[in-house]
Amino acid sequence: MNTNADYSELENLARQGRWLAISTVAGSGAGHVGGPFSAMDILVALYFRVMKVRPEEPKWPERDRFILSKGHSSIGQYAVMALRGFLPIEELKTFDKGGSRLQGHPDVTRLPGLETSTGSLGQGLSVGVGMALGARMRREKFHTFVMIGDGELQEGMVWEALHIAPRYQLGNLTAILDWNGLQQFGWVLAINEQHRGDRRDPWSRIDLRGIFEKLGWRCLEINGHDFSEIIPALESAKAASDSDQPTMIVAHTIKGKGVHFTEGKHEWHSKVATKEELSIVANELGIAESAV
Amino acid sequence: MKALRDVFGETLVKLGSTNPNVLVLDADLANSTKADKFAMAYPAKFLQMGIAEQNCVGVAVGLASLGFVPWLSSFTVFFTHRAVDPIRMLVAQTHANVKIGAAYSGLLTGFTGKTHQDVQDLAIMRAMPDMTVVAPADAVEGEAIIRWATEYQGPVFVRLARDASPDIFDQQYGFAPGKTITLKDGGDVLLISTGPQSVRCLQAAELLQEQGISAGVLHVPSIKPVNQEEIVNAADKAGLIVTVEEHSIYGGLGGLVAEVLSETSPHRVIRFGIDDKWGESAPNDFLLDKYGLSASRVAQRVVERLKAKK
Ligand SMILES: Cc1ncc(C[n+]2csc(CCOP(=O)(O)OP(=O)(O)O)c2C)c(N)n1
Numbered sequence: 001m002n003t004n005a006d007y008s009e010l011e012n013l014a015r016q017g018r019w020l021a022i023s024t025v026a027g028s029g030a031g032h033v034g035g036p037f038s039a040m041d042i043l044v045a046l047y048f049r050v051m052k053v054r055p056e057e058p059k060w061p062e063r064d065r066f067i068l069s070k071g072h073s074s075i076g077q078y079a080v081m082a083l084r085g086f087l088p089i090e091e092l093k094t095f096d097k098g099g100s101r102l103q104g105h106p107d108v109t110r111l112p113g114l115e116t117s118t119g120s121l122g123q124g125l126s127v128g129v130g131m132a133l134g135a136r137m138r139r140e141k142f143h144t145f146v147m148i149g150d151g152e153l154q155e156g157m158v159w160e161a162l163h164i165a166p167r168y169q170l171g172n173l174t175a176i177l178d179w180n181g182l183q184q185f186g187w188v189l190a191i192n193e194q195h196r197g198d199r200r201d202p203w204s205r206i207d208l209r210g211i212f213e214k215l216g217w218r219c220l221e222i223n224g225h226d227f228s229e230i231i232p233a234l235e236s237a238k239a240a241s242d243s244d245q246p247t248m249i250v251a252h253t254i255k256g257k258g259v260h261f262t263e264g265k266h267e268w269h270s271k272v273a274t275k276e277e278l279s280i281v282a283n284e285l286g287i288a289e290s291a292v
Numbered sequence: 293m294k295a296l297r298d299v300f301g302e303t304l305v306k307l308g309s310t311n312p313n314v315l316v317l318d319a320d321l322a323n324s325t326k327a328d329k330f331a332m333a334y335p336a337k338f339l340q341m342g343i344a345e346q347n348c349v350g351v352a353v354g355l356a357s358l359g360f361v362p363w364l365s366s367f368t369v370f371f372t373h374r375a376v377d378p379i380r381m382l383v384a385q386t387h388a389n390v391k392i393g394a395a396y397s398g399l400l401t402g403f404t405g406k407t408h409q410d411v412q413d414l415a416i417m418r419a420m421p422d423m424t425v426v427a428p429a430d431a432v433e434g435e436a437i438i439r440w441a442t443e444y445q446g447p448v449f450v451r452l453a454r455d456a457s458p459d460i461f462d463q464q465y466g467f468a469p470g471k472t473i474t475l476k477d478g479g480d481v482l483l484i485s486t487g488p489q490s491v492r493c494l495q496a497a498e499l500l501q502e503q504g505i506s507a508g509v510l511h512v513p514s515i516k517p518v519n520q521e522e523i524v525n526a527a528d529k530a531g532l533i534v535t536v537e538e539h540s541i542y543g544g545l546g547g548l549v550a551e552v553l554s555e556t557s558p559h560r561v562i563r564f565g566i567d568d569k570w571g572e573s574a575p576n577d578f579l580l581d582k583y584g585l586s587a588s589r590v591a592q593r594v595v596e597r598l599k600a601k602k
């Protein structure tokens with residue numbers, strides 16, 4: 001097993017990604033923070049270590065595919081894509097402004113490097129199934145990754161895809177569940193009820209892993225903020241491309257991960273940081289004050 | 293001046309104290325739609341259905357069968373697009389007493405962009421038998437409509453804009469299904485509109501006045517049913533008829549007016565709206581300007597049309 005030190009570069013990128021996400025949202029006056037933060041480490045692992053991609057040739061046919069089905073976390077994906085060279089970091093400033101390639105929700109008609117549009121929750125995994133099926137039919141070797149939210153998992157369409165992927169034995173498909181314990185409004189906690197966040201976990205006391213396994217998925221459970229667990233899981237999923245089972249990576253995460261006052265707080269689902277908050281964020285993430 | 297979403301939440305709270313049958317079913321957007329106000333006031337009558345709009349509609353139909361009056365809380369787009377099949381078969385075809393609180397209607401959806409901007413809802417809902425379709429312009433009308441819909445027996449779709457628009461009605465206002473409202477008289481051009489776009493039309497009419505053009509404004513809060521005679525009478529007096537809506541030019545208010553007039557009293561109808569395009573995420577002012585729906589753009593476009601007519 002690798003030591004943490006091997007991942008310091010990725011950890012650094014994840015800190016930069018979080019900073020770019022929250023500061024971009026602040027600059028545009030709208031956008032999401034909690035979801036991008038919980039997904040950030042996995043996004044960095046995918047784009048910098050696991051996926052075969054060519055930022056200068058986004059439509060390269062052999063590229064691995066990634067779909068952010070929880071499309072409201074777009075700014076997290078844009079930030080990592082910018083760090084990886086798909087777009088200039090400067091361009092993040094156009095987020096949510098009229099005419100931008102960086103729409104509130106990922107828009108495949110505007111930004112090369114995206115695989116489909118998302119934003120209405122629950123639809124990305126179905127597209128991933130189609131890409132994986134098509135790859136099999138065309139004997140293409142790429143792998144398809146789809147990230148879904150734990151709130152999103154309530155959508156019926158996700159379960160329609162969960163049912164069909166094992167039937168077609170799609171070993172070249174990996175779903176990643178960002179199980180951060182919070183959705184947008186959710187269920188208010190009863191007095192003294194303890195949870196990872198300040199609302200009831202959407203799947204509290206439910207054996208999701210068992211359910212996925214019974215549906216026919218190979219299931220890996222990881223801490224979604226620890227690269228020493230993220231990288232091996234994603235690589236093992238990719239290595240199983242020729243197998244007859246799709247992989248579900250159940251990633252335990254914290255919504256708003258990375259900054260003390262956003263962690264586990266449902267209101268940071270979508271919220272704009274103030275200037276004072278931004279300087280605390282910069283400090284906690286080790287970003288130079290001059291960037292604020 | 294109050295945002296229609298706040299009116300939604302606050303009126304539900306008031307209704308909760310007088311009507312024991314009122315329930316709210318939310319598809320995980322209560323803090324956006326402001327149904328969270330009801331959730332805090334009546335936690336036992338607030339049912340969180342999660343991010344699962346189709347199921348939410350079905351559950352409401354079951355509850356309605358026991359005499360409850362379920363109000364649904366989600367974004368317009370997720371009702372009219374995601375859950376349209378259960379709304380069609382379970383709600384409309386059975387005339388179920390379900391009230392659809394269609395929040396974040398139209399183009400101005402708080403930067404969320406084309407995935408969330410629903411500019412087809414009127415076309416879809418208007419074509420559905422049994423459905424009542426209403427779009428309030430301001431806070432007073434919003435409250436009146438929500439109260440009326442709660443008393444009415446049957447499905448109602450209430451189109452609720454996200455943000456505030458200046459008040460145009462006073463407390464004497466009374467809602468009647470079908471009724472249109474003349475907000476301003478004027479002979480050169482008649483602007484026919486609905487929802488908060490009617491307020492922007494009123495502002496456009498003032499701008500036109502400054503240029504010596506007399507513009508009337510007819511507000512149509514009740515898209516279905518609608519009093520066709522009132523539309524015909526108003527149109528017959530107008531030099532030019534322009535429909536203006538935060539909606540596709542296909543099948544919404546423009547479609548409605550064109551259908552009514554072409555059968556009974558043919559007139560040329562100019563439709564201002566979203567011209568067969570998707571939207572995008574941007575500030576409200578940018579969107580209203582780009583899609584030609586701000587007061588100044590409406591006025592400017594009317595002037596162009598009047599010139600072209602001469
Ligand atoms: C079909 C649909 N319903 C509702 C929404 C509004 N919405 C956007 S994000 C969100 C909560 C998502 O929670 P989760 O999937 O857990 O994402 P995360 O916690 O990672 O932000 C909701 C309800 C939507 N985008 N799509």
Ligand SMILES: [Mg+2]
Nearest residue numbers: 150151182183
């Ligand atoms: Mg979540």
